[in-house]
Amino acid sequence: xKQSSSQIPRPLHERIVASLADVLGDGKHxxxxxxxxxxxxxxxxECISSTYVSSVGPFVDRFEKAIAEYTGSRRAVAVVxxxxxxxxxxxxxxxxxxxxxxxxxxxxxxxxxxxxxLGATPHFADSSxxxxxxxxxxxxxxxxxxxxxxxxxxxxxxxxxxxxxLVPMHTFGHPCEIERLVGLANDYQLRVVEDAAESxxxxxxxxxxGTFGCxxxxxxxxxxxxxxxxxxxxxxxxxxxxxxxxxxTTTAKVNHRWDYVHDEVGYNFRMPNLNAALGCAQxxxxxxxxxxxxxxxxxxxxxxxxxAEVTLxxxxxxCTSNYWLQTLILAESVSDQRDPILEATNNFGLSTRPAxxxxxxxxxxxxxxxxxxxxxxxxxxxxxxxxxxxxxxxRA
Amino acid sequence: xKQSSSQIPRPLHERIVASLADVLGDGKHxxxxxxxxxxxxxxxxECISSTYVSSVGPFVDRFEKAIAEYTGSRRAVAVVxxxxxxxxxxxxxxxxxxxxxxxxxxxxxxxxxxxxxLGATPHFADSSxxxxxxxxxxxxxxxxxxxxxxxxxxxxxxxxxxxxxLVPMHTFGHPCEIERLVGLANDYQLRVVEDAAESxxxxxxxxxxGTFGCxxxxxxxxxxxxxxxxxxxxxxxxxxxxxxxxxxTTTAKVNHRWDYVHDEVGYNFRMPNLNAALGCAQxxxxxxxxxxxxxxxxxxxxxxxxxAEVTLxxxxxxCTSNYWLQTLILAESVSDQRDPILEATNNFGLSTRPAxxxxxxxxxxxxxxxxxxxxxxxxxxxxxxxxxxxxxxxRA
Numbered sequence: 001x002k003q004s005s006s007q008i009p010r011p012l013h014e015r016i017v018a019s020l021a022d023v024l025g026d027g028k029h030x031x032x033x034x035x036x037x038x039x040x041x042x043x044x045x046e047c048i049s050s051t052y053v054s055s056v057g058p059f060v061d062r063f064e065k066a067i068a069e070y071t072g073s074r075r076a077v078a079v080v081x082x083x084x085x086x087x088x089x090x091x092x093x094x095x096x097x098x099x100x101x102x103x104x105x106x107x108x109x110x111x112x113x114x115x116x117x118l119g120a121t122p123h124f125a126d127s128s129x130x131x132x133x134x135x136x137x138x139x140x141x142x143x144x145x146x147x148x149x150x151x152x153x154x155x156x157x158x159x160x161x162x163x164x165x166l167v168p169m170h171t172f173g174h175p176c177e178i179e180r181l182v183g184l185a186n187d188y189q190l191r192v193v194e195d196a197a198e199s200x201x202x203x204x205x206x207x208x209x210g211t212f213g214c215x216x217x218x219x220x221x222x223x224x225x226x227x228x229x230x231x232x233x234x235x236x237x238x239x240x241x242x243x244x245x246x247x248x249t250t251t252a253k254v255n256h257r258w259d260y261v262h263d264e265v266g267y268n269f270r271m272p273n274l275n276a277a278l279g280c281a282q283x284x285x286x287x288x289x290x291x292x293x294x295x296x297x298x299x300x301x302x303x304x305x306x307x308a309e310v311t312l313x314x315x316x317x318x319c320t321s322n323y324w325l326q327t328l329i330l331a332e333s334v335s336d337q338r339d340p341i342l343e344a345t346n347n348f349g350l351s352t353r354p355a356x357x358x359x360x361x362x363x364x365x366x367x368x369x370x371x372x373x374x375x376x377x378x379x380x381x382x383x384x385x386x387x388x389x390x391x392x393x394x395r396a
Numbered sequence: 397x398k399q400s401s402s403q404i405p406r407p408l409h410e411r412i413v414a415s416l417a418d419v420l421g422d423g424k425h426x427x428x429x430x431x432x433x434x435x436x437x438x439x440x441x442e443c444i445s446s447t448y449v450s451s452v453g454p455f456v457d458r459f460e461k462a463i464a465e466y467t468g469s470r471r472a473v474a475v476v477x478x479x480x481x482x483x484x485x486x487x488x489x490x491x492x493x494x495x496x497x498x499x500x501x502x503x504x505x506x507x508x509x510x511x512x513x514l515g516a517t518p519h520f521a522d523s524s525x526x527x528x529x530x531x532x533x534x535x536x537x538x539x540x541x542x543x544x545x546x547x548x549x550x551x552x553x554x555x556x557x558x559x560x561x562l563v564p565m566h567t568f569g570h571p572c573e574i575e576r577l578v579g580l581a582n583d584y585q586l587r588v589v590e591d592a593a594e595s596x597x598x599x600x601x602x603x604x605x606g607t608f609g610c611x612x613x614x615x616x617x618x619x620x621x622x623x624x625x626x627x628x629x630x631x632x633x634x635x636x637x638x639x640x641x642x643x644x645t646t647t648a649k650v651n652h653r654w655d656y657v658h659d660e661v662g663y664n665f666r667m668p669n670l671n672a673a674l675g676c677a678q679x680x681x682x683x684x685x686x687x688x689x690x691x692x693x694x695x696x697x698x699x700x701x702x703x704a705e706v707t708l709x710x711x712x713x714x715c716t717s718n719y720w721l722q723t724l725i726l727a728e729s730v731s732d733q734r735d736p737i738l739e740a741t742n743n744f745g746l747s748t749r750p751a752x753x754x755x756x757x758x759x760x761x762x763x764x765x766x767x768x769x770x771x772x773x774x775x776x777x778x779x780x781x782x783x784x785x786x787x788x789x790x791r792a
Contacts, residue, residue: 054618222450
């Protein structure tokens with residue numbers, strides 16, 4: 001609709017649609033589509049020809065080695081998805097039924113589910129405006145208040161439960177302050193399981209995300225920077241934990257030429273060879289994908305400088321983000337415009353989404369322990385992810 | 397080795413190797429390889445071209461519809477593997493933490509694990525010599541002994557726990573006496589979750605296995621009659637349960653254009669579209685695969701008639717087996733020959749395996765409630781599965 005006068009500013013949602021259209025041109029655009037610009041079909045063909053499409057096969061080994069090499073982790077264990085990776089990583093970190101697991105409220109519900117599968121309780125902490133991940137200052141203050149230190153670790157002085165583990169997450173690919181968070185975890189004898197589901201290709205300093213805790217996890221879901229259809233990986237520098245991860249995720253079957261003995265309660269979580277074949281091809285494209293995503297940030301950056309009410313999320317100082325999902329943060333004064341913007345952009349064919357509803361507001365988790373969550377609650381009303389596919393810049 | 401005299405019979409393992417070689421010819425033969433003789437590559441190519449390789453996509457819908465149609469189930473929900481299908485099916489059947497779930501001792505450990513994931517306890521029952529599945533006579537006698545009937549259902553009079561569910565399984569594709577077992581379950585107010593992981597294409601009378609209980613499950617692991625790499629499905633005639641199965645297996649996300657609300661503790665168990673693409677192609681080959689497997693049974697049948705100490709497993713009366721895994725049963729008098737036979741056949745390049753170690757003998761489950769298990773324990777020492785791939789008869 002044409003504005004009749006420059007004195008009446010166009011509504012924010014119209015300006016955002018216009019800026020997006022400036023960068024993306026006409027047509028519909030998904031939030032995040034995978035890019036298949038390498039050997040994907042060849043790898044799948046090779047996999048089918050070999051008949052090894054399932055639980056064993058050379059692509060799984062190759063993918064695990066390639067992921068370990070790419071991230072600088074000593075070992076990677078490929079599994080069926082990121083949630084399963086988290087479940088096993090938490091178990092390896094020693095999470096027991098009845099424990100509390102500290103995690104951001106502002107993350108995907110899978111993190112809370114993974115703890116719950118083990119009979120543990122999520123304990124939600126606040127986020128940082130700088131990087132959208134756990135805020136170490138707020139966490140320190142909260143732990144000081146909530147934790148009673150005992151000879152064997154940390155106890156929640158209000159619930160009486162052991163607090164055993166901290167799960168930092170790198171939101172939309174932006175590294176959180178992982179070094180400070182690991183330091184804090186050490187102070188409180190918490191193990192760290194690092195949720196790098198969204199941050200393949202992101203670095204804190206020169207160290208890849210997911211390699212700071214006793215275990216880290218990755219996701220290769222279809223919406224991630226690379227995909228295996230469905231998939232995930234457990235990262236660890238501890239060979240013993242890696243071997244145990246492999247054992248647990250392959251039904252805890254004891255190696256034997258023919259006998260079927262399982263020595264603990266394991267999981268059927270291994271990544272099928274078919275999916276690993278796709279992953280091997282995808283991983284080769286990482287440099288191109290990262291470059292495309294960075295270019296997209298530059299393009300968006302130029303377009304959104306004129307809109308004072310929104311900030312385009314940039315990589316934190318000293319970090320390298322993979323820019324998995326491009327993110328606008330609305331000013332607090334216009335947080336009531338979130339839904340009109342989502343409505344307008346999606347109606348225009350430009351897929352956008354808000355952040356997750358913070359987990360402490362979801363029915364299954366409303367009674368879980370919570371730190372004060374002013375930032376997470378505010379961010380949840382102000383985040384809008386905009387089309388982020390690598391192919392928006394570099395077409396496959 | 398040439399025998400010097402007809403008076404000295406050749407050892408059993410040598411005769412078995414010779415019979416197998418008669419049918420299979422020279423060369424190495426796997427226990428069970430998938431056959432890709434249809435549109436597998438085309439479907440994968442189409443899937444990659446669409447970029448929908450992951451959690452949503454037309455192949456998942458198509459595969460679910462095709463599986464429902466094939467089995468005669470009103471609905472099928474495709475998931476990541478058979479164990480996950482069982483876990484969700486048990487939850488849908490109402491299994492709660494602390495319940496006991498009655499299942500065969502002689503089955504894959506995944507069944508016990510699925511119960512354990514829900515905090516329930518497996519309760520093991522004996523097998524039938526006729527079909528290798530649960531023996532309804534033995535089960536009836538055992539339930540009479542162990543169950544205290546209450547107004548709300550069955551209680552184990554020794555442990556005090558509720559016995560809520562029965563999980564019959566169709567071993568190696570041979571239908572068990574599912575109608576009698578369902579009748580027995582009704583007498584004791586037990587829900588039935590039917591484990592048809594191994595029996596796609598098998599019928600009790602003219603009704604497909606997996607469609608008798610409140611839910612049934614299938615597996616499409618790489619060793620099954622058809623494969624999706626990794627995969628499974630939940631079958632049910634109850635539309636409400638089917639919708640709930642879909643909801644639970646897709647992270648319990650409430651349908652909304654952009655909002656991320658999850659209203660219960662769900663699972664990331666959906667089958668990726670890539671794997672469903674393979675499944676759609678595979679399912680088309682079922683008639684050919686079933687015919688090949690039946691021919692293989694005939695060939696083996698002729699070769700093994702001369703060996704009095706072994707019986708080739710045939711489909712139970714009134715049933716149609718898919719003959720997924722061809723099965724020799726050793727006479728009790730030669731059960732000590734199982735390992736020499738496994739050794740000789742595998743050394744010869746013919747992959748063979750015993751049945752599973754019965755679950756009540758596995759470390760995580762040794763303290764679970766057990767009926768007397770004389771048949772399961774005997775069968776475990778006498779079952780040998782021999783090469784069973786469809787392509788051994790009908791080459792792709």
